Every structure is written in structure tokens, then in C-alpha cells.
Amino acid sequence: MDEQDFLHLLKHYEQTMYRMAFAYLKNEHDAIEAVQEATYRSLKRNIL
Secondary structure: OOOHHHHHHHHHHHHHHHHHHHHHHHOOHHHHHHHHHHHHHHHHHHOO
């Protein structure tokens, strides 16, 4: 997967990821942080 593919998937799923994180964590800041961490780990594993 190249960077463009990753960015396309991220754009497509970011709201879903946030909603799911918020449903579990019940806190906006924590949900955003969880999505950022998941995105970073996925990026690191697949591109870097």
C-alpha cells in the first residue's frame, strides 16, 4: 500500500473511526487521541 492509498482509506474511514472511539471512550479528547494513535500505528506498519 502506498501513501496515496493510505490517505484515501483514512479519509474514507476517519469519521467512522472517531464515532466508534467516542462510543467506547465517551470523551471527545480521548476519542481523537485514539484515532490519531491508531492512524499513526497503521501508517508506521504499512508505509514507514
